[in-house]
Amino acid sequence: MTYYLTLGNVEEFPKGPPRAFTIGDVEVAIVNGGKSFYAFSNICTHRFERLQDGFVEDDNIVCAYHEAIYDMKTGEPVEGPTVDPLSVYQVRVENGEVQLAWPTEVAVAEVQHEAGYVGD
């Protein structure tokens, strides 16, 4: 069974910058790409920094730390220092709400953290 977890109203997701949520113990980044929404792992596969600090270029998310570039639709790396893809998730807009498809009903919370480079 698929559950649809409400993350907020569409107006709370300005076009461009990612917002991140914990879904149980998984971090998921949500991007309003203008024409569609994207949902993918918030954790870069290079050195595990948060992609919510990154920036959007067309259908891609660019990691702020070492500039890995991923296709937000597929999670596949397009360029940069990693070959490992991101997990991607189904997201929809229903009755003005942004909803994430998830296999279980779990608690959702927004990821709060101080942006800042901590790697080497």
Ligand code: FES
């Ligand atoms: S941590 Fe994202 S590119 Fe290095």
